[in-house]
Amino acid sequence: MEATHALWLLAVPLSALLVAAASRRAGLSAPLVLVIAGLLISYVPGVPTFELDPEFVLFFFLPPLLFAAAWESSYVNLRENTASIGLLSVGLVLFTTVAVGYAAHALIPELPLAAAFALGAIVAPPDAVAAVSVARRLGLPRRLVTILVGESLFNDATALTLFRVAVAAAAGAGFTMLDGLERFLIASALGCAVGLVLGPALHWLRTRLRDPVVENSVTLLTPFGAYLTAEALHASGVIAVVVSGLYLGHRSSESAAVTRLIGHSFWKVAIFILESVVFLLIGLQLPPVVDGLSEHPWTELAWWAAAIFGVVVAARFLWVFPTSSVLRLTSPSARRGEEGVDWRGQVVISWAGMRGVVSLAAAFAIPLAGESGRPFPGRDLILFLTFTTVLATLLVQGLTFPMLIRRLGVAGDRERYTDTVSEAGAQHAAANAALRRLDELLAEEPAPPDETVVERLRQLAEHRQLKAWERLGGGTGPEGAEVPTTTYRRLRREMLAAERQVFIEMRNARRIDDEVLNRVLHELDLEEAALSRG
Structure with a gap:
């Protein structure tokens, strides 16, 4: 029985990788295909129920995903768009929480206002993984991508703080919004301090290790160390991870070339696996969510789900357009005559509101009972509305996002x-x-x-x-002829393939050892990687 359980645990990442690989080969958005696949697999007879452990998700998945995104982000570009990012990652999360909270309480009177605000905080933060992957593939302007990435880096801290305050109030702990604001400011400041302490210290250590494998091992442990250190100090682990990732990424050019090559390859593989598993798990969550809602008719549940999804989408439009217009009029770049985010960019940002695993992890973190021992009000309903909102944003907005970008002609x-x-x-x-x-x-x-x-x-x-x-010139000269560098790369790749074949044949004939083969193949691979970059 234990072996069967282990096989099912192995089947989840293996299935996720196969589905993600097939979707990438077909040119489809992997996150969306994975969610649909997980949804279909969850109803296959014999498939066990996979319930998300919120603490496991928030510790194992969130830190490395945020750290890798921060590492690859441009600190300079983020700094230039601080106002836009702040308005989305803090202002929009607050606005969405309030809008969804009041709407849910009005639609579902049995749901107390504090519990409705908990739902609002859960569905408030978008997960930009799906949106950014599409945006980069379609050549969205860098400023829009920077804003979406920056929002996704910092909005989780705001949402999780609001969520904890709302859950405490709904459970009878007596928290107020003023308490929540104070807690958010303190947690954010401490989290930033932890990141600023760990970032320089770890950079100093990395530059003195002189061992690419050990340096990248330190980098691998950094997001978990930053998150745990901050949480132990009652600070924001999310902000600590993001700040340390931004600092180390900004200073990564000071590392050795081999260290950067190994690190780049490792993080690409790690993030591909983590994202694939996460989005498949989202689709697998429907059966346990539906189990606790038998007393509600499906028509009523469908109406509530559609209404909450509509409020989430409308709130983003209602926030983005006015604040973007104000920024265009008041920002220093606008006064210098530089181009800002026009109405087409505002539509793209407004529609790029796909939700993800953080929302589901927060929903499953709602306690079963409050301070008095009574069941937490509307827990099953909050889980259901969270799942439907995540699923609707991924499918409706995610599937139409590429078409919207093409129709608007927003390209860089x-x-x-x-x-x-x-x-x-x-x-x-x-x-x-x-x-x-x-x-x-x-x-x-x-x-x-x-x-x-x-x-x-x-x-x-x-x-x-x-x-x-x-x-x-796109690699061609007059009349479509190859330019010298294109010809050089093409011919050199063929030469490298011939060299590689000779080394392999000599190893097979036992004329050289595998250790020698691996060493020379590594040198050939580095040269081919440099050619591919061209």
């Missing part, structure tokens, strides 16, 4: 062109600096080095100098 084509031009200029300046440094080194050499070595070094610098300029 000009931005990508500008990036390529800027990169070409930077590559040109860097190559000139490298050539000057080469001349200085040659002048200091006691004996002239071999001329073929010098010529090869100059060719490499000039090749890098030309590569970005040629990419402006």
